[in-house]
Amino acid sequence: MGLTKTEIFTAEQNEVASIAKVLGHPARIAILQHLLKVNTCICGDLVDEIGLAQPTISQHLRELKNIGLIRGNIEGTSVCYCIDHDNWQAFKTLFGNFFDTYKPVSCEEEDCC
Amino acid sequence: MGLTKTEIFTAEQNEVASIAKVLGHPARIAILQHLLKVNTCICGDLVDEIGLAQPTISQHLRELKNIGLIRGNIEGTSVCYCIDHDNWQAFKTLFGNFFDTYKPVSCEEEDCC
DNA sequence: TTTATTAATCGTAATATTGCAATATAATAT
DNA sequence: ATATTATATTGCAATATTACGATTAATAAA
16 A cells, blocks of 8 residues: 555546645645745756755756646757746636535534534 | 744735645635635534545644634534634735735836747 | 454555765856 | 766665555444
8 A cells, every 4th residue: 555546536536635735735835825925936046045055946847847837948058937927827627616615503503513 | 944934034925824724735625615605614524525634624723723813612412613703804915915015117127028 | 252353553565755975967157 | 187076876774665464443223
């Protein structure tokens, strides 16, 4: 074990979890926040900004890119990263809908908590 | 290694990442979705509903409870779980703000992607 | 008091993640 | 061609996560 049983869950459950999982590391949140602030940057900027080794930042960038949160464009010898606009909006909606599903129970109804 | 360097990140970055991490497993999304649908349920219901072993569900429930997404009330021999209203709203706002930070770059401005 | 019922905890195996040094790759500059 | 710059990949050690069988604890029912 140590292996998630994805086959017993719905596609939506797996998708929400996959995105949340990528957001579940402070380095990746820091990368996204830096990108949100400066719009575009290269890997080296993030190494200076965040203070993790270059291979570690590169690895986090790959995960963010794989899930579609960011994109990277080769520019000479460096790679310019930025937020993926369309996916960002889609993920925002996905999480918004998830959190909005909550319907507070009225005091009249049964509630154990 | 294998250990996240939380000390080099801001409290907000660590908080967002911690919550996202807990949301980063389909079983925990499934548990929350079931709770959102039926308002309250006990551990055994989730075992039947989801199809993981009882200790596994119990473990996922503990993580959801630790981060504050749900609460559990002892009722006789069973424990009644429900969404934690206040934290749910707070986390919704936290993630909403995070996703809303994105300001699309106009075509005029520099953008590499 | 014994026996269910329900959930938590313990222990453990399999797998995943984090972080980095060393190395490889790829484009540019000299 | 060679050196430089920037990033990706590989390999590995330390740690974390996932899942579950076995056990425990705590209440309820007989």
